[in-house]
Amino acid sequence: MGAKISIPVRRIDAKEKAGGWAKYIGDYEFDNLQHGRFLRSERARAKIIEIKKPVFPEGYYYVDASDIPSSGKNNIQMIKDDWRVFAVDEVRYIGETIAIILGPDKQKVLDLLNEIEIIYEDLIPAFTFDDALACKGGAVHGTDNIFAEYLLNVGNTDNAFKNADKIIEGKYETGFQEHLYMETQGLVGTWEDGKITMYASAQCPFYIRKSVAGTLGVPLGDIRVRQVTTGGAFGGKEHFPDVIATPLAVAVNKIKKPISMIYDRIEDISFTCKRHPSKITIKTGLDKDNNIIAMEIDTLVNGGAYESSTPIVLQRAILHGLGVYNIPNARILGRAVATNTFPSDAYRGFGAPQGLFAIEMHMSHIADELGLDTSDFKRKHFIKTNDITITNSKMHDDVKLEEMFAKIDEMSDYSSKVKKYANDPVKGIGIAFVNHGGGFTGNGEQVVIQGVVKMKRLDDGKAGLYVSVVEMGQGLQTTMRKIAAGELGLSIEDVVYDNPDTDIVPDSGPTCASRSIMVVGFLVQECAKKLKAKWEEGVGTEATHQYVHPEEFVWEQETLQGDAYPAYGWGINVVEVEYDPVTFEVKTEGVWAVWDVGVAIDETIMQGQSSGGIIQALGYASIEKCELKNGAFMQHTMADYTIPTSLDFPKVETVFIDNPYKYGPSGAKGAGELVFDAAPPAYAEAVQNAIGKRIYDIPVTPEMIMEALNK
Amino acid sequence: MKEIKFILNGKEVSVEADPLKRLLDVLREDKRMTGVKEGCGEGECGACSVLMNGVLVNSCMIPLGAVEEAEIVTPEGIRETEKGKLIIDAFGDAGAVQCGFCTPGMMMATEALLTINKTPEEEEIREALSGNLCRCTGYDLIVKGVQIASERGKDLW
Ligand code: FES
Ligand code: FES
Numbered sequence: 064m065g066a067k068i069s070i071p072v073r074r075i076d077a078k079e080k081a082g083g084w085a086k087y088i089g090d091y092e093f094d095n096l097q098h099g100r101f102l103r104s105e106r107a108r109a110k111i112i113e114i115k116k117p118v119f120p121e122g123y124y125y126v127d128a129s130d131i132p133s134s135g136k137n138n139i140q141m142i143k144d145d146w147r148v149f150a151v152d153e154v155r156y157i158g159e160t161i162a163i164i165l166g167p168d169k170q171k172v173l174d175l176l177n178e179i180e181i182i183y184e185d186l187i188p189a190f191t192f193d194d195a196l197a198c199k200g201g202a203v204h205g206t207d208n209i210f211a212e213y214l215l216n217v218g219n220t221d222n223a224f225k226n227a228d229k230i231i232e233g234k235y236e237t238g239f240q241e242h243l244y245m246e247t248q249g250l251v252g253t254w255e256d257g258k259i260t261m262y263a264s265a266q267c268p269f270y271i272r273k274s275v276a277g278t279l280g281v282p283l284g285d286i287r288v289r290q291v292t293t294g295g296a297f298g299g300k301e302h303f304p305d306v307i308a309t310p311l312a313v314a315v316n317k318i319k320k321p322i323s324m325i326y327d328r329i330e331d332i333s334f335t336c337k338r339h340p341s342k343i344t345i346k347t348g349l350d351k352d353n354n355i356i357a358m359e360i361d362t363l364v365n366g367g368a369y370e371s372s373t374p375i376v377l378q379r380a381i382l383h384g385l386g387v388y389n390i391p392n393a394r395i396l397g398r399a400v401a402t403n404t405f406p407s408d409a410y411r412g413f414g415a416p417q418g419l420f421a422i423e424m425h426m427s428h429i430a431d432e433l434g435l436d437t438s439d440f441k442r443k444h445f446i447k448t449n450d451i452t453i454t455n456s457k458m459h460d461d462v463k464l465e466e467m468f469a470k471i472d473e474m475s476d477y478s479s480k481v482k483k484y485a486n487d488p489v490k491g492i493g494i495a496f497v498n499h500g501g502g503f504t505g506n507g508e509q510v511v512i513q514g515v516v517k518m519k520r521l522d523d524g525k526a527g528l529y530v531s532v533v534e535m536g537q538g539l540q541t542t543m544r545k546i547a548a549g550e551l552g553l554s555i556e557d558v559v560y561d562n563p564d565t566d567i568v569p570d571s572g573p574t575c576a577s578r579s580i581m582v583v584g585f586l587v588q589e590c591a592k593k594l595k596a597k598w599e600e601g602v603g604t605e606a607t608h609q610y611v612h613p614e615e616f617v618w619e620q621e622t623l624q625g626d627a628y629p630a631y632g633w634g635i636n637v638v639e640v641e642y643d644p645v646t647f648e649v650k651t652e653g654v655w656a657v658w659d660v661g662v663a664i665d666e667t668i669m670q671g672q673s674s675g676g677i678i679q680a681l682g683y684a685s686i687e688k689c690e691l692k693n694g695a696f697m698q699h700t701m702a703d704y705t706i707p708t709s710l711d712f713p714k715v716e717t718v719f720i721d722n723p724y725k726y727g728p729s730g731a732k733g734a735g736e737l738v739f740d741a742a743p744p745a746y747a748e749a750v751q752n753a754i755g756k757r758i759y760d761i762p763v764t765p766e767m768i769m770e771a772l773n774k
Numbered sequence: 775m776k777e778i779k780f781i782l783n784g785k786e787v788s789v790e791a792d793p794l795k796r797l798l799d800v801l802r803e804d805k806r807m808t809g810v811k812e813g814c815g816e817g818e819c820g821a822c823s824v825l826m827n828g829v830l831v832n833s834c835m836i837p838l839g840a841v842e843e844a845e846i847v848t849p850e851g852i853r854e855t856e857k858g859k860l861i862i863d864a865f866g867d868a869g870a871v872q873c874g875f876c877t878p879g880m881m882m883a884t885e886a887l888l889t890i891n892k893t894p895e896e897e898e899i900r901e902a903l904s905g906n907l908c909r910c911t912g913y914d915l916i917v918k919g920v921q922i923a924s925e926r927g928k929d930l931w
Contacts, residue, residue, distance in 0.1 A: 077866035080874025081881055082853035083809020090808035245813045245821060245875040245909050294811075294875030295909050328814040536873030536910045667869035671915050675872065678912030701818035701907070709903040709913040714896075 065721055068549060068729045071667035074541045075555060076292075076534065085292045088249040088264045093321040096251070099165040099314060100172050101324075102179060103334060104154035107190070107403040107694030108200060109183035111152055114161070117178040123166035126314040127151075134280030139309050140273050141302050145204070146369035146406065148278050148309040154183075155203060156368035156403050157695045158334035160306070163314045165322055188403035188694055192342050192363050195400035203368060204401035210366045211374035211399045213623060215381055215453050218392030223357035227348030231429050235345070235421035236760040237743075239689035240338035240410060241698070243706050246294020248335060249325035250307050252315040259312050260287040265304040266296045267573035269531055272565045274305035275312040286312070288565045296535040297679070298409035301575050302371055303336050333699050336408035337689060339364040339376055339399075341417035343384075345425045353433055355444055360384050360395040362418065367406035373399045376407075378504050380414030382627045385453050386422035387464060387496045389446040393453055403694050409575060411679070412739045415499055420761065423495045423744030428757055436481065437748070438494050442468060445496070456617070456626045460633070463722055464496060467635050467657045474716055475637040475655040484752060490652075492639045493748025497740040500628025501581040501733025503572075505618035508582055508610055512572040516586040518547065518594045520604045521559060526551055526594065528560040529568040530587065532579040537735050538668035539579055545664055546584050546728045550591035551598070569607065577632070577733025580664055584728035586610060613726050630724045632732050633659040636677065636741035640749040647765035647772075649685065649750055654715045656741070661724040661732035669734060673717040676738025682707045684743035684761045780841045783851030793839030798822045800838050801848055809849030809878045813907070820906030823879035824848050830886040830905070849878035852885055857930050861885065861923045870919035872910035879906050884920050888931040893924055 079085040102125075116125060128137045128149040137151065138144035150159045164176050187200030194200075195208045202208045224230070250271075251262045259279070261271055268288040276283045288308075293300060311324045326335070341364050348357035362381050366373035381397035430440035445464050449457045472478050477494060484490040502508050517529040528547050534540040544555040551558075561567075571583045590608035597604050618625035639653040656673050663669040686705055690697045698704035723730025743761055751758040756771040779788045782805065789800055798815075801807045801824070810833055813821030817835040824833045825847040852858035861881050864870075871877050880903065887894060887902035894902065899920045900913070908916060 071869065073866040074869065074871060076874065077871040078862055080871050081862045081865045081877045082858070083807075083811075083849035083878035083881075084853075085874055086808065087811070087875065089802075089812070092806075243909050245819065245873065245907065246811070247813075293873065295873040297909070328816070538872070667915070671869050671872055671911055674912030674914040675910045676912070679909065700816055701814045702816065706907060706909060707912075708905075708907060709900040709917065712912075714914050714917070715912060 066662045066729060068545060069663045069666045071665050072541065072545065072555060074538060075544060076540050087246055087294050088251060088262060088291050089325050091251065091262065093251060093253060095320055097165050097167055097318070097320050097322045098169045098172050099163045099311065099322045099324045100176050101160050102162040102164055102176060104150060104157055104159040104161060105181070106154055106183045106185060107157050108186040108188035109154055110186065111154060111181060112184050113182040115180040117175060119175065123171065123175060124318060125162055125164055126317055127162040130313050130317050132279055132316065135278050136280065139305050140277035141305055141371055142375065143370045146306065146371060148313065156405050158405055160310055163310050165314055190402050190404060190691060190694055192365065192400060195402045203403060208401045209398055210370045210401055211377050213378065213381060213397045215395040215623060217451060217453050217455055220357050220359060220392045220394040223392035224348045227357060228351045230346060230348050231432055232344070232346045233425045233428050234759060235343045235424055237341045237417050237420055238762060239340055240683045240687055241332055241689055241704055242297045242299030242410060243704065244295030244297060244299055247326040247328055247331040248300065248303065248307060250304060250311055251321060251323045252311040253321040254315055254319040258285060258287055259315055260289060261308050262289050262291050263304055263308065264293045264300060265290055266300045266533055266535055266575060268563050268565050269570045270302065270573055271304055271308045274309050278309040279312055279316055290533045290562045292562065293533060293535040297411045298413065298575065299335060300535070301409040301573065303408060328701060329699050332704055333696055334405065336406055338410035339366065339373065339407040339414065339417065341380065343417065343421035345421060347425065347429060353435065355390055356392060358385065358390045358393040362395060362397040364399045364414065364417065365402055365404065365407060366399045367402060367404045369406040371406050371408050373407065375504065376409070376414040378623065380418040382453065382500065382504065383415040383418040384422060386419055387446055387498050388444040389450040395453060404691060405696070412736045413576065415736065416740050416743060419497050419740050420743050424747060424759065427748050431757065441496055452627065454624050454627050459626065460631050461722055462633065463659055463720060464633060467633065467659060467720060470718055470720065471635045471637055471655055471657045474718065475653060477637050480639065489644060489753060490641050491749045491751065491753030492637065493745045493752060494635065494637050495741040495745035495748065496635050497737070498631040498633045499577065499733065499737035499740055500631050502578040502629060503576050504627055505620055505625065506612060509612035512610065514571040514583055514586060514610045515569040515607055516571050516583060516590050517569050517605060517607045518590045520594065520598055520602055522602055525557045525559055526553060528558055528587065530571040530583055531563045531568050532571055532574040532583050533563055535574060537672065538665065542580060542664040542668060543584060543587055546587050547591045550588055551595050577736045580731050581727045581733045582610065584731060585726055588728040629726060630732050632734055632737035634737050634741050636745040638742065638745040638749045640753055642750065642753045642768065647768040651681065651712050653713060656715055656717045658717070658719050658737065659722045660719060660734040660737065661727050662721055662730035663719050664729065664731050666719065669719060670717055672734055672738050674715045677715050677742045678707050678712055680739045680742035681712055681746055684746040685763055688762050688764060778838050778842050780843060781845040783847055789838065791838055793837060795838045797833040797836040797838055797841055801833060807848045807850050811875055811878060813875065820879045820883065821876055823882040823906060825882060825886060828889065830883055849881055852881070857885060857927065860927050860930060864923035864926060865919040868915050868919035868922050870911065870916040876906060876908040880908070880916055884923055887920065888924060888927060892928065892931045
């Protein structure tokens with residue numbers, strides 16, 4: 064790690080957060096604040112026959128679809144607008160918003176909510192992939208329950224299979240995952256100067272503005288969204304705040320008073336989006352020398368009852384379907400299905416962890432079947448610079464996987480432990496190799512986002528930075544300042560970067576897709592150069608900069624052909640475990656990581672991303688079980704949906720290698736999601752080596768290990 | 775409704791409220807001490823950590839009635855003290871803070887630990903923080919923050 068920008072600084076927000084000065088949405092005071100609660104569907108699929116309400120005392124309101132102004136629409140403007148603001152006549156999933164109950168006293172609001180009785184006529188719900196594909200109970204979405212279907216093709220797969228010497232198949236499944244940001248979802252909507260203002264714990268202020276304006280049928284400029292310090296998000300506050308903000312705006316518009324809508328933990332676990340469950344089947348053809356010559360992948364993800372960002376999640380899952388491997392002939396079919404479960408949505412990795420888990424496990428299963436060493440087999444198939452990708456373009460990255468493997472092997476002693484544990488009854492070690500495309504898929508940055516940033520010379524030699532990407536824990540308040548300050552020759556304290564307010568900042572796009580540093584950070588760097596050039600024009604001088612797509616990256620969205628991502632982050636994780644043959648509990652003995660994120664903007668912040676991403680991913684792989692029963696999540700509290708504590712996993716040993724990307728700020732690439740991708744397959748592989756049985760699904764629970772051993 | 779007297783951050787206070795009201799709500803709503811956070815409301819996460827007679831407790835699990843005469847310390851009560859500043863700086867230097875929602879609680883847990891064990895081993899730190907959940911950091915850099923605090927604060931605790 065040699066770059067000057069990588070030298071750590073103390074985070075700008077560390078003190079105010081650690082000491083409890085920082086204000087989160089629940090910490091603000093508003094005059095005359097009203098409290099809202101959602102009336103939600105208790106049925107997965109039903110007609111609403113009647114809603115029996117008590118008499119509401121003065122000052123208490125029941126707000127539903129009938130309160131949407133005639134200029135507006137009962138649809139949430141997300142990527143699609145099929146998700147309704149309020150359910151009318153029928154419900155599609157447990158937890159769907161039917162109305163808001165609000166008033167000055169929280170307890171009274173709850174009492175009123177409990178007195179409401181809904182009479183339903185149940186319909187036949189679809190919950191599983193099989194239910195969805197069979198259109199059980201009639202299609203939930205369209206005519207066939209398919210939100211999106213894509214086919215990717217490279218080479219001549221059918222021909223290659225004909226020539227295969229052997230064919231190996233496997234089926235891999237992953238479950239729901241709850242984000243469990245420590246601060247629950249929350250917004251406060253107010254009526255200020257004749258305008259709706261939303262204070263939001265959120266990732267994407269402009270998404271909220273768009274959805275609220277669409278619901279009320281007013282110009283975008285009539286809605287103001289102000290992000291407040293956000294206590295974790297991980298994708299869970301990307302689109303979901305729209306689902307709260309739109310009905311909330313209808314209520315504010317009706318009563319013209321501030322209303323808070325802050326979830327308690329039980330609501331948050333029970334009634335927010337989760338990571339998409341997946342079911343991926345892979346069939347591989349090999350030649351006599353054990354080279355992979357053909358691969359066919361069938362990917363299914365469960366989108367739940369509404370579309371939201373599901374098609375894009377599916378795209379990312381299949382675009383990462385071949386992992387880090389060069390497969391000359393491959394075909395990937397991806398389908399996202401509709402069911403009567405809570406809509407699935409963005410979660411750190413956005414489909415890639417599902418695709419990568421499947422391919423990594425499959426590669427290890429092939430090696431096992433052929434009696435080969437896993438890492439040798441995987442390494443033999445590594446994609447290299449200029450190899451053809453699944454979207455029929457070239458891998459543009461300078462791929463440094465071999466160098467990274469040498470590094471992690473040295474750190475973890477992987478190769479010798481593999482041999483040592485081969486016959487050990489309780490110990491195992493696993494390795495996973497991943498990449499993660501930074502920024503929006505294909506030409507999304509160019510066609511959809513067209514991000515803009517602005518900077519301005521302020522008094523006292525300070526510079527103002529105006530961007531719409533937010534600090535949500537990942538360190539942006541510090542790293543963005545570092546980028547701008549570095550260009551301007553200022554200290555980071557002299558760069559002013561407030562939480563985004565849509566009335567003030569230009570739209571630089573959402574905080575997601577590992578784009579904030581790589582894409583927006585680069586815009587900031589370029590903008591800072593412009594400002595520097597005219598700095599002497601004096602206080603008030605402004606500069607703006609808009610995204611320009613590098614010409615060498617070409618993409619055709621209709622056919623999903625070309626350069627799916629301009630650059631990838633790359634990573635390797637090794638996990639070592641020991642299991643207890645009596646209780647089937649697994650203890651993790653070591654975790655190692657080597658990452659290529661281009662250049663780390665701050666090495667300590669990146670260490671934090673590495674440890675944090677990996678531990679969250681190890682939770683996903685081991686203990687985070689979220690199950691459905693009749694369409695409802697069975698886990699409701701932090702006691703029954705458990706996440707890793709400080710005792711569950713050992714310290715993560717992390718190393719970064721430099722590999723600058725020419726269109727990233729100081730060479731930086733995306734990193735926030737990459738750090739999640741490798742740990743689940745590395746963990747599952749370690750457990751399978753320990754128990755001597757193959758693992759196909761996560762989370763790998765003790766019950767699953769017991770079952771595998773009894774087979 | 776009952777009048778309950780207790781010592782809050784060194785000052786005697788009296789609160790008139792339902793004795794079953796959660797201490798968490800008393801602190802956040804009546805006393806506007808918003809450094810105490812609600813992460814779960816059921817004793818699982820430690821975001822609401824305070825010290826009660828020097829012992830780390832989850833204020834969401836303590837009814838107001840139970841703090842009669844007790845000494846309660848919140849993040850507001852230690853952040854300006856020498857020890858508090860030292861912990862905050864140590865967390866800052868370690869990179870222990872990400873979204874920050876768990877961090878005031880982590881500061882309280884650190885204060886409680888260093889009071890009984892000035893030079894804890896990594897395992898002891900992990901044990902002491904195990905009632906405080908963090909979804910962002912994976913704990914490594916928080917552990918490092920406690921280690922830095924312990925090194926720098928040898929003469930304080
Ligand atoms: S809010 Fe008290 S332990 Fe979580
Ligand atoms: S820093 Fe976000 S929960 Fe700990």
